[in-house]
Amino acid sequence: MPKAKRSLSTTGKEVKRAKRVKTEETAVEEKQKQVIKTIEESDEESAKHVIKSGDQKFKAYSSFLEESPFPKFKHPTPRECEVANEVLQEMHGEEVTKEFEDENTPETIPHALDAMIVAILSQATSWSNAKRAMNSMKKVYGSIFAYEKIMEGGKDKLQETIRCGGLHIRKSMIIMTILKQAKERHGKWDLDHMFELTDEEAMKELLAFSYIGPKSASVVMGWCLKRNPFTVDTHVYRIAGLWGWRPSTATREKTQSHLELMIPARYKFSLHFLLIQHGRSCPACIGGSKGGQKCTAAAKMKALLK
Template sequence: MLCWITVRGTHAATISMASTRTSSRLAAQAKTTVQSPTKVKKEETPTRPRESVPRKRRTPKTEDESSQQPPKRPKREQSPDSKSPLGTPQKAKQQAAAAAAASKTSPKKTPTAAASGLKDRKLKAYAAFANASPFPDFPHPTPQECRLAHKILAAQHGERKRPTTALVAPSQRAGCGDSPSVLDALVRTILSQNTSDKNSTRAKLSMDKVYGRSDKWEAIVAGGRNKLQEAIKCGGLSVVKSKVILAILEQVHERYGKYSLDHLHDATSDDAMTEMLSFQGVGPKTASCVLLFCLRRESFAVDTHVHRITGLIGWRPAKATRDETHQHLDAKIPDEDKYGLHILFVGHGKVCEECKAGGKSSGKCELRKAFRASKLKGEAGEDVKQEEEGIVKKEEDQE
């Protein structure tokens, strides 16, 4: 009996111990589970491809669709005294109104007024020194110096005398006033402004081809500026020259009811010069060429070659403009030398290595050697500025 109780007690203790161990193990597992929970892998769901939704084209609303839209909220009106920020339409209107008011108080000069002012200045300058030099204290050239220069140049390039036969307009070159028609001579000389003889001839021949002949004035006026500009484009400065030619034709027809200036054959040299200078685009050089070659008057025209060479030999002040040089030399050179000296100076200026544009003195030019000793301080002499051909000068043949 005692033995069974002992065995039973031992067995109970064993069971109790086993139960205790099991509880401890379960508790430990539970603790581990709480501290380190297992991560459940999330299943990845396949992504659906993005469907491209076509964009709707915005079409302009019809007048009916626009009427069905709810009315827009009206903008808040500003009082006239309220200030608007810079750049708003109201500010722009205010600035425009202020500019208009300012223009009324100080009006701009119109092209007509500017042309009239230029015409007045040209005529005033010519009238002031029509028969006198603007440099009365400048002694050169003397009549003896003119004869010497004429003799030297004639020996090199041949004598140039005024023809005694009737003048005939050349058909294969533009010339410079070489026409018995004063208006034709004027137009030819305008074509020769600030360009070479070759280019002016190309422009003249092109006019003949387009209009039949260059003196078809009615056809030239009727064709308009663009047609004339295209016709003389090959000669250079066609924009300016076409405008000048058409303006002269219109003024001549308005004054006399026809396209002719032949009445100047019977006018005095001063009257003829004054009338030609009254046209826009005609300066002293252009008018003087028409006077010298067409009207066969004694006038000394000054182009770029004459202006340059007379400066090199000391016949004008160093700072004399081309117009001032014309007035000075026309008063100083004897009439019998004007025609020949003009042609000889132009021809010499084109071929002489020392006297042409950009030429350098080498001591070989007979003309420069003859006048080197007579140069005085303050004269043009060696300090004259070399002028290149083709430069449009403000004081000559302005638009």
Template sequence: MTRTLKRLHAHATKKLKLLEEHRIESPYPLFTRPTIEETRAVYAILAANTPGGAPTVHSEPNDTTTNSGSATSKSVSCTGSSALPNVLDSVIGTILSQSTSSQNYTRAKCSLDAEFGTGEPAFERMVNADVEQITQAIKCGGLANKKASTIQTLLRSVKAKHGKYDLQHLHNNEIPNDDAMRELVSYKGVGPKTAACVLSFCLGRQAFAVDTHVFRLTRMLGWVPESSNPVDAQSHLELRIPSELKYGLHVMMVRHGRTCRGCRNGGRGPCPLKAWLRERNS
């Protein structure tokens, strides 16, 4: 095993160990919020006050919504293909969506597709290309050097594991969420948030990704300790939030965080969640 492969294996082992530790027990085992009643109350408030209301979990071709650090963006296919959503393409799209806006992400994804195409032939071309070619294709999305290297490493790892550039087996609903999550986070550059986004928006499963908006709102609601971090917060909330509410609650929290006047621009304006908290604590 080469030094690079050993390093990748050690990194994956560490991530999987942390994931397994928190699969049954929260990283905050003495923290008992949110209660089921709280999650249902907040879900109802957001459904009544968020543009678009409560969404339903789904998996539709070319409408694979993923979550970036600050916005919800689409893992789009710029070719108009109507095939079953490509899981590996969705993972790459979610990597591209990290730490950028929805608009910049879409530009980067379409530029990457224009440069290399889509599907397994495109993945092969990306692996064989100079990393600078990928970097130039996605530079409008930010952090292009890091993301280009991550994409190439991901593709090589998938090919080494499965003999082809293909993760479509994860569409099999007989594969438990935990197993699908384990496979996704085993790849370098794919953390719990990215994996949860792919599970929800590509595979149509219930998972609760914690992005910037969700983390801020759940801390405001007192659902995680003040000292928490996003990764541990996601592990805690995955265990505390009822499965049937995870997808809708995530989507509405992101939309709320982006549009609520009371949560943006210094918090000047009404916020139904803050009003509920004031009434609840009075």
């Protein structure tokens, strides 16, 4: 009998915990909906802001194309980049190669708008969560890139479809906005004209889209358009701080500008993916690490740089 009581008590606690989690999730969703409603209610003003913010984003991005925002900060050196690439290739090369075999990885997507949509789905989440959202879109719409069906189905349907990938309310709003802007500007859901643009022209056009910043734009530039920018995501930003590749107070945007100039072109593509893989698996460099762990890669690099 005592066992039964403990079991019932445990079940009661689990029910309460589940209710609390559900309440918190609902509160987050309601907050997101309020933000979106505010944006939608000021449609005309938002349109003006989009143009202005696009210009501002490009101005901020282009201000450090020729000189680092930290001209006196000399790391990483070309030699440090070479050694890092060597060490990380040995540690994570196989995992990165395997990831490239995924047909939905943005690097393998041939069309610019499609790569942008996948980049949005992968924002602020794991690749496995992004793939859940993509698989759900395939099931509901027949394809991740069935833009006609997505627009006809509306925002609410898209929200429910990508709920499994996280941040579904915000991401559905961004996707619908970008599809609308692409159609308004070019008369079709196709941005492949960017393959013919210069790097500056392509970046300027990407940043003109709402909710697209230097990081997402660089993803499309590097992975799909096959240009050569160095993209700084959360993993790269964190590791750059731990390894002394950026000032401790540097923002992610300024870190990207700095590393874009400091990392030799031949290492940009490989280092980006190797650093991401390292950031997912190294006990010392993974997000949420409380310190006290040893970074094997950093130790190997230090020994080789002596």
